[in-house]
Amino acid sequence: MSEAAEKKTLIEAVNLALDHAMEEDRDVVVLGEDVGTNGGVFRATQGLKDKYGLRRVMDTPLAETLIAGMTVGMSTQGMKPVAEIQFMGFIFACMEQLIGHAARMRNRTRGRLTCPMVVRAPFGGGIHAPEHHSESTEALFAHIPGLRVVIPSSPVRAYGLLRSAIENPDPVIFLEPKRIYRVQKQVLPDSDFRLPLDTCFTLREGSDLTLVTWGACVRECQEVVRQLAEEGISVELIDVATIKPLDMDTILASVRKTGRCVIVHEAARSFGVGAEIAARVSTDLFHELHAPVERVAGYDITMPYYRMEKHYLPDENRIRQACLQAFGN
Amino acid sequence: MSEAAEKKTLIEAVNLALDHAMEEDRDVVVLGEDVGTNGGVFRATQGLKDKYGLRRVMDTPLAETLIAGMTVGMSTQGMKPVAEIQFMGFIFACMEQLIGHAARMRNRTRGRLTCPMVVRAPFGGGIHAPEHHSESTEALFAHIPGLRVVIPSSPVRAYGLLRSAIENPDPVIFLEPKRIYRVQKQVLPDSDFRLPLDTCFTLREGSDLTLVTWGACVRECQEVVRQLAEEGISVELIDVATIKPLDMDTILASVRKTGRCVIVHEAARSFGVGAEIAARVSTDLFHELHAPVERVAGYDITMPYYRMEKHYLPDENRIRQACLQAFGN
Amino acid sequence: MSTSLDGGDLFRVHRDDIPYVRFLGADGQPTQPLPEWVNDERTMVGYYKAMVKAREADRKAIAMQRTGQMGTYPSGLGQEAPGVVYGSLMNKDDVLVPYYRDLSGQLLRGVELSDIYLYWGGDERGSAGEGYGQDLPNCVPIATQAGHAVGIASAFRIRGEQRVAVTTCGDGATSKGDFLEALNLAGTWQLPVVFLVVNNQWAISVPRQIQCGAPTLAQKGAGAGVPCVQVDGNDVVALHEVIGSAIERARKGKGAMVIEAITYRLGDHTTADDATRYRPNDEVRKAWEEEPVKRLQTWLHQRGWWSPEQETALQEQVRSEVQKAVEKYLSTPLPETSDLFDYHFAETPIGLRQQHEEMQGGLSHE
Amino acid sequence: MSTSLDGGDLFRVHRDDIPYVRFLGADGQPTQPLPEWVNDERTMVGYYKAMVKAREADRKAIAMQRTGQMGTYPSGLGQEAPGVVYGSLMNKDDVLVPYYRDLSGQLLRGVELSDIYLYWGGDERGSAGEGYGQDLPNCVPIATQAGHAVGIASAFRIRGEQRVAVTTCGDGATSKGDFLEALNLAGTWQLPVVFLVVNNQWAISVPRQIQCGAPTLAQKGAGAGVPCVQVDGNDVVALHEVIGSAIERARKGKGAMVIEAITYRLGDHTTADDATRYRPNDEVRKAWEEEPVKRLQTWLHQRGWWSPEQETALQEQVRSEVQKAVEKYLSTPLPETSDLFDYHFAETPIGLRQQHEEMQGGLSHE
Numbered sequence A, B: 001m002s003e004a005a006e007k008k009t010l011i012e013a014v015n016l017a018l019d020h021a022m023e024e025d026r027d028v029v030v031l032g033e034d035v036g037t038n039g040g041v042f043r044a045t046q047g048l049k050d051k052y053g054l055r056r057v058m059d060t061p062l063a064e065t066l067i068a069g070m071t072v073g074m075s076t077q078g079m080k081p082v083a084e085i086q087f088m089g090f091i092f093a094c095m096e097q098l099i100g101h102a103a104r105m106r107n108r109t110r111g112r113l114t115c116p117m118v119v120r121a122p123f124g125g126g127i128h129a130p131e132h133h134s135e136s137t138e139a140l141f142a143h144i145p146g147l148r149v150v151i152p153s154s155p156v157r158a159y160g161l162l163r164s165a166i167e168n169p170d171p172v173i174f175l176e177p178k179r180i181y182r183v184q185k186q187v188l189p190d191s192d193f194r195l196p197l198d199t200c201f202t203l204r205e206g207s208d209l210t211l212v213t214w215g216a217c218v219r220e221c222q223e224v225v226r227q228l229a230e231e232g233i234s235v236e237l238i239d240v241a242t243i244k245p246l247d248m249d250t251i252l253a254s255v256r257k258t259g260r261c262v263i264v265h266e267a268a269r270s271f272g273v274g275a276e277i278a279a280r281v282s283t284d285l286f287h288e289l290h291a292p293v294e295r296v297a298g299y300d301i302t303m304p305y306y307r308m309e310k311h312y313l314p315d316e317n318r319i320r321q322a323c324l325q326a327f328g329n
Numbered sequence C, D: 001m002s003t004s005l006d007g008g009d010l011f012r013v014h015r016d017d018i019p020y021v022r023f024l025g026a027d028g029q030p031t032q033p034l035p036e037w038v039n040d041e042r043t044m045v046g047y048y049k050a051m052v053k054a055r056e057a058d059r060k061a062i063a064m065q066r067t068g069q070m071g072t073y074p075s076g077l078g079q080e081a082p083g084v085v086y087g088s089l090m091n092k093d094d095v096l097v098p099y100y101r102d103l104s105g106q107l108l109r110g111v112e113l114s115d116i117y118l119y120w121g122g123d124e125r126g127s128a129g130e131g132y133g134q135d136l137p138n139c140v141p142i143a144t145q146a147g148h149a150v151g152i153a154s155a156f157r158i159r160g161e162q163r164v165a166v167t168t169c170g171d172g173a174t175s176k177g178d179f180l181e182a183l184n185l186a187g188t189w190q191l192p193v194v195f196l197v198v199n200n201q202w203a204i205s206v207p208r209q210i211q212c213g214a215p216t217l218a219q220k221g222a223g224a225g226v227p228c229v230q231v232d233g234n235d236v237v238a239l240h241e242v243i244g245s246a247i248e249r250a251r252k253g254k255g256a257m258v259i260e261a262i263t264y265r266l267g268d269h270t271t272a273d274d275a276t277r278y279r280p281n282d283e284v285r286k287a288w289e290e291e292p293v294k295r296l297q298t299w300l301h302q303r304g305w306w307s308p309e310q311e312t313a314l315q316e317q318v319r320s321e322v323q324k325a326v327e328k329y330l331s332t333p334l335p336e337t338s339d340l341f342d343y344h345f346a347e348t349p350i351g352l353r354q355q356h357e358e359m360q361g362g363l364s365h366e
């Protein structure tokens, strides 16, 4: 019973990371829509208002541009605000602030002012949500110099990455794959646990093919890796996790070893994050690749409403096919 | 004298395209900041207010979100609004409307309502402008299903593409490379002239290497192509022009022929439009490529203020080096 | 630092008398002499019937969600009145620019209930039906519809048409720049648009007083040069008076208006929400005493226009109408997968067609 | 459609008496009894000197632009007064959140003129100088700074500090959602922030009346629950009274204030603009009669605190001070190219370091 109680879901890990960060550092504050009494629509901030009070857990008016702008402002004062955008589909009103200010304040002032801030947002589809509640547009942020983009794929990594993101002196876009908010429970390490923000995680070593993914897709990839292992194909599975800055060294080292690379993501294929990885692998390992780099991704269409969303999401079958194809099947 | 008078710069071609479109179709209207009496800060809309009146040439309040939103609204009524965003650096406040509505209205209503609209914006650096006046973030729009992204690189193409963009029944982001607004004059074809919105332009045929670019960089590329021709290297030069939907067929056919590909763009390299092209070429022509695909692009930094901006912009030297490298030099 | 100004005067929040309009009190008794048109039985009974139908449609949607037959659904329980009024008063060729809690209004505009169900059932075709005319579909990103409304109103003005755009939003939406920017344009250009703010006191868990420090939301109009008024949002008579005047005025080219309709969200924010987490029961109980359906029923009874028999008949009728819509909705087959690709552009680009083939083939290869 | 409401009352634009504060008329004569503190010669002469210096600095910037020694520059000619006042009244540890036409205020805040030149000369280091303290640098994307100001004010409140944020913007900026959203927060949370709207009548070529249909811009505060006031923006006495009271009030925890300072942009929008394209000469000529420097000079003369000799000495002094800044600016060497890479993250990622090497090598290879 108490053992089980220690196991946490991804969303609970987020909640705990926020709690610990606020406990350890008075400059950490939380703001957003419904983050107070309601504890966030996914309960990421549950209990924080009662524990840390209204001044540090702020229900804002319904205004994403404002949330981003005030987060920038607060952070120039050395506070460490963690803003929640309720769904990634509503983050676009933040773009001018994130691109124009959060990403630039340090460079613009040559280090005089900085933005040690985090913007958290649940992202991705697969939970039968209404329109605008299933987007994954991490590529838009990855392209912007000065932003960090981080995506956890397990409770442990959610905790370790979020703690690091909050402590990091630069702005971090922290995207939480809501499809796996509650599918897995893990015992979390203690509160000193941190994970680096510039390193991919090799979830499984392998020798025949490198499977590169992040976020919720890690689950389907793990399943495919398992299946292929049974068929005698040894796949190295990489969870990119820190989309920006992108740790190409780990990916390149892996593909140098395996000679094959498949990239999986949920966002629309064209001009997505997978394109950059595919381009880099293809160019840098031109002579080492045994097969063309393949991408399995969302189609270049708006995420369908939920009746049809499963047709959009990369599934095990598509991933498996792409892997097999790398062996000429 | 009258001969010379017929030659137009790129910005004049934009102005003429707007003029002709408004003349031929009463549903075409122009809106934005300073587009009326002032004729736009670059004079793209000069003379239109006098000719077509205040109802069709609208100085809006200073509010880009509004401009995008009302443009969407107007267009659902079958009007063909052409909105000007004064500089691309100020387009980010439009993102929620462009991504959430312009790109989706047709799909959301299964064709019941559509957004036959154009959003024009000058983009790119190199004119010694202040901060936020030199961005090139076409990749952000290219990733969004349902948007078209068009970039002219000469007066003739500006005219032909803009006329097509205005007549096109879907939303078009029309980005004008302001660095070459006034560097070249051309005699424009007559007012029936249109250019397709889904086809790259092969500006010069060649057999040894394919150079792929768009916008202002076309100029530097042309110069490099000329130089390399003197050295006996025959380069095929492709102006992508319609970034989205991306005409991969033309690019792939060219690289299939030449076996080598260099991509040049001004935007930050990582997660830029070049990544998608490089990924597609590398994967689809895995067996045909003689050399890895190279990208020459802006660095992954915020466009420097103007004293140092020339260090950021891809120049002939960098392009040339990349081309030579494809031959093993 | 020394200054001599008398802060008392300088530092008050400016608020002159924003009118508050009400005709029927919570108990169904008139609070002031009723306007002439109230003597039209058809109108008043019509409002009643429309609210009852909307409420049944709403109840059914929640029931379907609970049984896995529908996705997340935002109930309009308690705020049926504004919709039935604007829905009745707008001309067919006016344009409604709704938010996502406008079921009662959309029904009166001619939208099929089965389409509304289809939308919340996760199917784009729910926004495609003929019943919408040129009305915009539900808008999920808060307040963004306000920009569309002023764009549509601009189109009317440019073309010299005597049409009006009516746009709705919640109390929370008034904090978002989109609403405020649109309002400002409407004031500057004197556009034929009516902004109907349905203040149901809550934006999910955020109460009205955390949205805005001003005593009324209506007064957002002041800074935009737009006349503004508060109205009892559960009183169809007051709503008719105010919305009717605003539409008429807009149609005459006299410009925009902000109407803050004071009502209450009796249900959870959506079926995914649990309002007991953040909302005192007491408040909800009190709000039930103000709700619009009972109020109008009481008045109709007293007026002699409504009987228990009529009520029974009506209940039966709406249940059967709603049931028909449910059946139509539930029997709607899935769309073709090509539907997911074919409406992104007027003409689907070759790359997208290829992706569709890929989807059909279940292959990941480009 | 029939309604019975009397439109006359319902449909007026609500505007109760937004106060308008002025002490010194355009001719330099008091329009009402002057406050006590005006008897402090140092303050009044200080304001004058600061405005004269700002004007000379401004003149020089334009001259440098004309001769290719500076980039596009936005002149503050005619609107020097608000800056010298807030610049004097703010505490050092308050935070200024300026827009891009705040030279006169920034100088008083302690920013080096050579840094301001460096910024407009296209060098990021112009926003790095120690003189800024914690003040934010120039903000180019219109109105976005308003969000920063309320964030900073929130930080003060969270930490229980008695500090105040002052943010400025133009008339055009009041149309943008960022300004309005921030104002709304300030009103809701009673934040220690002063919004100073420098209404110079033009937003590039767009005149005040096309920005907003309301009679005053100050009244945008009404919808946000923030007190608001208009002030003669060319009258340092009125500005001192109003800005001083607003800062003091904010510092006491009594909340925010919107101040609309009515002034005029006597020059072009920037050196890239030609205002004669859109602006009647007459209007500009009239505006010159209201300008702040001459006005205060007249008053100081009459008061016996200023003489032609002092004027000559001052002109000489500011010319030499400005010239020193010019020289410092012009002799600033280019930064290292590493500067372009090293300030994107606290620790520069390896990929960026490699790109820098690439830049240095002039090579395009990754």
Ligand SMILES: Cc1ncc(C[n+]2csc(CCOP(=O)(O)OP(=O)(O)O)c2C)c(N)n1
Pocket: A033, A062, A064, A086, A090, C101, C140, C141, C142, C143, C169, C170, C171, C172, C173, C174, C200, C202, C203, C204, C265, C269
């Ligand atoms: C831009 C945006 N941000 C956040 C959300 C999530 N969200 C959906 S409804 C809602 C509250 C809206 O409150 P209100 O405007 O009062 O309308 P109500 O739901 O009460 O009718 C929020 C925050 C959204 N849909 N859009």
Ligand SMILES: Cc1ncc(C[n+]2csc(CCOP(=O)(O)OP(=O)(O)O)c2C)c(N)n1
Pocket: B033, B062, B064, B086, B090, D101, D140, D141, D142, D143, D169, D170, D171, D172, D173, D174, D200, D202, D203, D204, D265, D269
């Ligand atoms: C978001 C944004 N849109 C457009 C611009 C281009 N622009 C620069 S200044 C300006 C006018 C600003 O007018 P106002 O706010 O009145 O300030 P002023 O320049 O008159 O002092 C415009 C449109 C910008 N800088 N930022």
Ligand SMILES: [Mg+2]
Pocket: C170, C171, C172, C198, C199, C200, C201, C202, C203, C204, C265
């Ligand atoms: Mg509400």
Ligand SMILES: [Mg+2]
Pocket: D170, D171, D172, D198, D199, D200, D201, D202, D203, D204, D265
């Ligand atoms: Mg101005």
